[in-house]
Amino acid sequence: MIVAALAFYLFSAMAVIGALNVIFQRNPVHSVLWLIFTFFNAAALFVLLGAEFVAMILVVVYVGAVAVLFLFVVMMLDINVIMLREGFLKYMPVGALIGVILLVELAVVFGAWTMAPQAEALRGLPTPDPSQITNTEALGQVLYTDYAYVFQAAGLVLLVAMIGAIVLTHRKRTGVRKQNIGAQVARDPKTTVTLVQVQTGKGLQ
Amino acid sequence: MAEFLNTHLGLYAGTLIFIVGKILLFVIPVALSMAFLTLIERRVIGAMQLRIGPNVIGPFGLLQPFADAVKLLFKETVIPTGASPVVFFLAPMVTFSLALLGWAVMPVSAGWYISNLNVGVLYLFAISSLGVYGIVMAGWASNSRYAFLGAMRSAAQMVSYEVSIGFIMISVLLSAGSLNLTKVVEAQQGLWYFIPHFPMFIVFFISILAETNRHPFDLPEAESELVAGFMTEYSSMSFALFFLGEYINMIAMSGLATTLFLGGWLPPVNIAPFTWIPGVIWFALKVALCLFVFIWVRATLPRYRYDQLMRLGWKVFLPLSLVWLILTSGFLVYSGKLAH
Numbered sequence: 001m002i003v004a005a006l007a008f009y010l011f012s013a014m015a016v017i018g019a020l021n022v023i024f025q026r027n028p029v030h031s032v033l034w035l036i037f038t039f040f041n042a043a044a045l046f047v048l049l050g051a052e053f054v055a056m057i058l059v060v061v062y063v064g065a066v067a068v069l070f071l072f073v074v075m076m077l078d079i080n081v082i083m084l085r086e087g088f089l090k091y092m093p094v095g096a097l098i099g100v101i102l103l104v105e106l107a108v109v110f111g112a113w114t115m116a117p118q119a120e121a122l123r124g125l126p127t128p129d130p131s132q133i134t135n136t137e138a139l140g141q142v143l144y145t146d147y148a149y150v151f152q153a154a155g156l157v158l159l160v161a162m163i164g165a166i167v168l169t170h171r172k173r174t175g176v177r178k179q180n181i182g183a184q185v186a187r188d189p190k191t192t193v194t195l196v197q198v199q200t201g202k203g204l205q
Numbered sequence: 206m207a208e209f210l211n212t213h214l215g216l217y218a219g220t221l222i223f224i225v226g227k228i229l230l231f232v233i234p235v236a237l238s239m240a241f242l243t244l245i246e247r248r249v250i251g252a253m254q255l256r257i258g259p260n261v262i263g264p265f266g267l268l269q270p271f272a273d274a275v276k277l278l279f280k281e282t283v284i285p286t287g288a289s290p291v292v293f294f295l296a297p298m299v300t301f302s303l304a305l306l307g308w309a310v311m312p313v314s315a316g317w318y319i320s321n322l323n324v325g326v327l328y329l330f331a332i333s334s335l336g337v338y339g340i341v342m343a344g345w346a347s348n349s350r351y352a353f354l355g356a357m358r359s360a361a362q363m364v365s366y367e368v369s370i371g372f373i374m375i376s377v378l379l380s381a382g383s384l385n386l387t388k389v390v391e392a393q394q395g396l397w398y399f400i401p402h403f404p405m406f407i408v409f410f411i412s413i414l415a416e417t418n419r420h421p422f423d424l425p426e427a428e429s430e431l432v433a434g435f436m437t438e439y440s441s442m443s444f445a446l447f448f449l450g451e452y453i454n455m456i457a458m459s460g461l462a463t464t465l466f467l468g469g470w471l472p473p474v475n476i477a478p479f480t481w482i483p484g485v486i487w488f489a490l491k492v493a494l495c496l497f498v499f500i501w502v503r504a505t506l507p508r509y510r511y512d513q514l515m516r517l518g519w520k521v522f523l524p525l526s527l528v529w530l531i532l533t534s535g536f537l538v539y540s541g542k543l544a545h
Contacts, residue, residue, distance in 0.1 A: 029345060035339070053384075056327035064334030065364060072360050075345050075353075078474075105209070132321045136384055174329070181510070 008048055015041035032071045039063045053135040221263050223306045227319050236331075239452045240270035240357075246500045255505040257311060280441040285348055292346035297439065298341030304453035307332045311460050312387045314446065324365035325386035326374055329461055330367075333416060336454060340418075342434045343447070347438040355434025358511065359418060359425035365518035366415040368435035371496045372526035373405045373412070376533045382543070390469030397468035405529050406466045408522050410498070413458040415518065417451065424511055442446035459495035467491045496544040 018038035025031040039062045052060035113119050141150050198204060241355055244259065251258025259266040322328050337360050344356020364384060378384060380401070381392040398466040399406040415422040426434035436447050463469060468491075470484030493530045509517070537543040 027289075029289075030292070033342070052322065052324050053327070056324045059331040060327065060334060064331060064337075064367065066358055068337055068364055071338075072357070075341070076357075097491055136324065181405050190206070 004048060011041045011044040011048065013151060015045065016039070028074045029071065032067065032074050036063055036067050036068075039067065053139055054129070207441050210213065223425060224319075225230075228326065229525075231311075231313075231319055232305060235305070235308055235456060236454060238451075238456060239449060240274070241267075242456065242496060243273070243448075243450050245496075246444070246503070247473075249500045250504045253501070260433060274445065275505050277445040280496075281439040282443060283438070285438045287507060289346040289348070292342050293438075294443060296339050296343035297340065297450070297530060300336065300450035301453070303339065304450040304457060307454075307461075307481050309456040310331040310386055311457070311465065312469060313385075313460075313488045317351040318387065318486060321385065321387055324384045326378060326384045326389065326465075329386075329457075330374060331372060333370075333454075334367050336416070339447070339450065343439070344435040347435070349438050351431045351433070351437045352435050354515065355425040355427075355431050355437070360434060361417055362418070362422065362424065366412045367513060369408060369522040369526045370412045370416065371426070372523070372530050373402075375408045375467065376405055376530050377401060377454045378528070379530075379533055379537055379543070386464050386469075388544040390464055390471065393468040394475070397466065397471070398479070399466040402529075403531075405526065406462075408525060410462060412518075412522060413462060413534070414499070414502060415514070417454045417458055419455065419499060421506040421509050422442055423508065423516055424514065427508060429508075455496060455499055456492060459492045459499070463488060465496075497519055 015038050017163040018034050018041060021034040022031045022038065025034060038056065043058045043063075046058060077111070196204065219410075226255055247269075248258040248260075248266065259269040262268045262272050284293060307329055309319045310322045310328050312321075312325075313374040340359040340363075341356045344352045344354075344359070347353070377389065380398060383389060383392070418425050424434075425431075426436060428434075431437070436444060439447060470488045472479035472482065472484075472487055496524070
């Protein structure tokens with residue numbers, strides 16, 4: 001048990017240090033790298049909770065895909081750190097406001113979870129025994145039965161976002177030479193090659 | 206074993222020694238096979254191109270990898286001006302350790318693994334998708350055009366091919382009914398999955414070529430246009446770590462293909478002369494077969510063009526693996542073979 005507690009404090013401390021470094025780093029690329037570090041520690045905390053499936057999905061989705069694209073974009077941008085610092089005071093009220101709103105929302109969610117009358121019943125639901133059923137099955141049994149519609153709705157939201165991103169970036173570009181593989185494969189010597197007897201001094205007519 | 210050591214050595218010491226011992230039992234054979242893989246690759250390609258290959262140092266050139274290692278060790282480490290030193294040295298370490306991390310869940314024989322994770326397949330998928338970080342960090346930290354271009358290519362390439370690898374894995378997992386690698390292998394008793402999933406086995410193999418940046422998809426280090434891609438600025442041991450990481454990744458990916466499609470440690474036929482040979486030998490033989498194909502492909506095929514690579518990933522493999530996933534799940538539900 002001592003090992004588990006030590007591991008918990010280690011990973012949470014690392015997560016907090018990582019999160020702080022995300023905002024305090026001068027270089028945006030270093031910030032993203034620290035963000036990845038934070039994700040890792042969050043995944044480790046999930047493993048400590050016994051939620052190994054969620055931990056792996058966190059690594060696959062956030063670290064393996066989202067953060068890669070994030071890093072990709074940040075590396076491509078030519079960000080001048082000093083220019084970024086200039087507007088700091090001007091934008092601080094907005095940032096602080098968003099932070100406060102998020103904090104209040106978190107408090108509301110947490111409060112509802114502990115105080116609302118239905119919450120008691122929800123928490124009283126029997127949790128499957130980890131030795132009887134694997135993580136993945138337990139999640140699937142809840143996700144595809146009780147929350148099937150919500151789950152589908154979440155999928156639709158993602159689909160809309162995806163189509164939106166494609167529509168926004170897709171445009172007809174002129175002057176692009178695209179390879180048409182079908183046309184290339186369908187070419188044959190009969191239609192493309194002609195043998196010509198060239199007369200000396202006259203050339204091709 | 207661990208309990209015995211605990212009682213004699215005090216709190217947790219035994220467990221610690223036991224775990225470290227298990228890790229060493231995996232890492233040393235992997236490192237050795239990696240060393241000889243570099244030699245075998247050069248010899249096999251030499252034979253395929255009617256050359257001899259390295260045959261001078263030691264019998265059959267067997268000591269060549271160690272000579273190379275010593276040579277790299279004594280070279281000078283150069284850091285480019287304007288490079289970000291911490292990230293620059295972190296990148297090869299990340300590549301190398303991620304390549305080794307994958308072995309934590311690999312079942313090389315019945316009951317032979319470091320950890321029997323219930324989500325083993327997901328873990329391997331996660332680790333292989335992280336491999337891109339070493340390359341991207343190297344490309345960015347080098348502060349060099351060639352390195353940066355190589356890293357960009359690699360990031361796009363690896364993210365693209367992971368998607369179809371994920372779908373293929375789901376098809377296999379549906380048939381096996383578990384995310385546990387040991388159970389996936391046990392479910393293949395009698396029928397290895399490369400027979401029913403044959404088209405996906407081919408797609409999977411091509412995808413792991415792209416995932417490990419091997420020929421014909423080695424665009425991140427295409428020497429004819431990018432010098433050495435993301436490795437351009439690396440020398441000495443930092444270069445060696447990249448090199449080792451790439452080869453260990455190849456072995457790990459071959460191990461994954463073996464586990465998912467070629468029946469892991471299972472013998473081809475479950476009768477007497479085959480069952481006498483221990484499972485780990487079968488596993489090694491299958492991995493060696495996959496690695497031979499890796500080398501064979503390298504000696505045979507020209508490099509893909511970048512747009513062709515992207516088209517193959519998104520417009521061919523992704524729809525194909527999705528359709529196969531639907532077919533597999535449809536068949537399993539219809540025939541009532543879906544695991545509960």
